[in-house]
Amino acid sequence: MAKPFLLGVLGGMGPLATLDFQRRLLDATPAQSDQQQLPTVVWNVPQIADRQKALAGTGPSPLPQLIHGIKALNQAGASYIAIPCNTAHHWYDALSEVSEAPILHIVDATLDALAQSVERPQRVGVIATKGTLDAGWYQRRLALQGIEVVTPTEEELAQWFVPGCYAVKRGALVEGGALLSRQASALFARGAQKLVLACTEVPVALEAVNAPFLHLTWDPAQALAERCSHLWQSQGVFNR
Amino acid sequence: MAKPFLLGVLGGMGPLATLDFQRRLLDATPAQSDQQQLPTVVWNVPQIADRQKALAGTGPSPLPQLIHGIKALNQAGASYIAIPCNTAHHWYDALSEVSEAPILHIVDATLDALAQSVERPQRVGVIATKGTLDAGWYQRRLALQGIEVVTPTEEELAQWFVPGCYAVKRGALVEGGALLSRQASALFARGAQKLVLACTEVPVALEAVNAPFLHLTWDPAQALAERCSHLWQSQGVFNR
Structure with a gap:
């Protein structure tokens, strides 16, 4: 049974x-x-x-x-x-x-959902830990769908992403949201039309500050x- | 060990x-x-x-x-x-x-917290399921602290409390909050100075509608x- x-x-x-x-x-x-x-x-x-x-x-x-x-x-x-x-x-x-x-x-769940989405952006940004970025899971699979990928620089990770995540971890959602919003803006500025929020702390913080670009994001946790x-x-x- | x-x-x-x-x-x-x-x-x-x-x-x-x-x-x-x-x-x-x-x-956690609170109301309302009310846990222990207790009538439970809880259970928080607010108002109208929200669905719904009397409640879940x-x-x- x-x-x-x-x-x-x-x-x-x-x-x-x-x-x-x-x-x-x-x-x-x-x-x-x-x-x-x-x-x-x-x-x-x-x-x-x-x-x-x-x-x-x-x-x-x-x-x-x-x-x-x-x-x-x-x-x-x-x-x-x-x-x-x-x-x-x-x-x-x-x-x-x-x-x-x-x-x-x-990653399978996210990429399957993305493949089924009606709008196909040409260029997508990925916000993730250095570990996830180095593994290349999202980049490889997005490339297979013919999508260009933009990722944070090491400097951006150190300045915005990492302190943003640790802020969430100590409950400082507004502070974390502000830092992660800056990370997101940097990727939009480099031509990303949509963002994959590939670290589960990120949507928590961006929702807490009601980030105006949330409709342009995909959320793997979702x-x-x-x-x-x-x-x-x-x-x-x-x-x- | x-x-x-x-x-x-x-x-x-x-x-x-x-x-x-x-x-x-x-x-x-x-x-x-x-x-x-x-x-x-x-x-x-x-x-x-x-x-x-x-x-x-x-x-x-x-x-x-x-x-x-x-x-x-x-x-x-x-x-x-x-x-x-x-x-x-x-x-x-x-x-x-x-x-x-x-x-x-x-109940122990709630009554201990209540015994340590600075303000001592003379009359307290208890919102709870019929099962919890019949058991008398809160009423007996409040009476031991010299506090009078007001409880919902059977009619109020049927009209407001029970449908309010089942609304929460199907995710209709605003509907549940409105019904449970009426239940709360009825107890205030009968002289309750504070309320014990002795059913864990109740604070969820009252917070969802931002009920104006939340500062007059004790929450056993809390x-x-x-x-x-x-x-x-x-x-x-x-x-x-």
Whole structure:
């Protein structure tokens, strides 16, 4: 017998982004009662080595803690797992190996949603950690769709992106939103027509300051939430 | 060796109130980094028998599903458990029996917070499900503090409270907020100087409509979140 549907969320990176993702799951599901909402078990344990520092070679690997969370979610009965953190997808293969439940990939969800969008921009900016940018996930896949990619410079990351993210992590959303808005403006100034907000702290902060260009952004956390919700809805829960 | 601190949250009643509780946990903790935030594992599975109907004798008991959630949280390593749903505390004793981790009681947290508050109202209204009101938890403990209690009539519950809660459960926060505001006004009209919002759907809806009397309310979900956060802070995490 198949396992009953239960979405495991490997969160904690950061804890606020994990809440934001849960809200997106609820919003993406047209439930008319509690019982129609998506069942989730959420591992929101932020005591995990800094992903950005690990990838920069200046800190320990978060892999042992990520594996611990994946195992806890599997033990709790998760039938699928989502990780609302782009950077953590560096360890996707290692985590998939220890997870009985399939892990939905945030980049796949985003690029699939993007491929289905009606408007096709010629040039897209990607806001992400250095680790995510270096991995090239978004750039390669966008290029395959014939889209030019603009990314932050190292200087911009140091000046706006990194301090913006850490501001979010200490709850200073307005400060974080201001810094990340400057990062976004720099990419628009270099010709980006749309932006992929490929770090889950970014939309949290930009929404907090009600950034005027939000309609020109794609949000991987949103794409991942929608994919999870579609999976749940395909269980036929709305026909019962 | 003591278990490492991990707060288990038995949620799902409803899923939105569970998110609201998680936000309160973060807000109650003066963290300067992800790593200082409270580690949680959240069971947000709303496929659980209706508590109001069960207590009215018109539906099945939620106890088996509540026990399943408590066991999953214990297996995941929870060192304490919080249940951000007043009505579910009807099954508190049965759940405590199967839980290795101590379960923090929402009524204790609220009444302790209330006993420490500087202003002492003479008359307090309690907004809650019929099940919670019939149990008399809040009324008895308030009476012990020498405070008179005003509660909704059966007619008011049927007209305002119950449809207000079910509106929240289907995401209609403004509609729910309007209905629950009328319930609150009725209690103020009968002399209540303050209100205990003893159902976790209520503050969610009243905040959504920015109810003008919010400063005259006590919120058990907030009291429970603060108790959890104090437990976490007492681990000395801010001295590390």
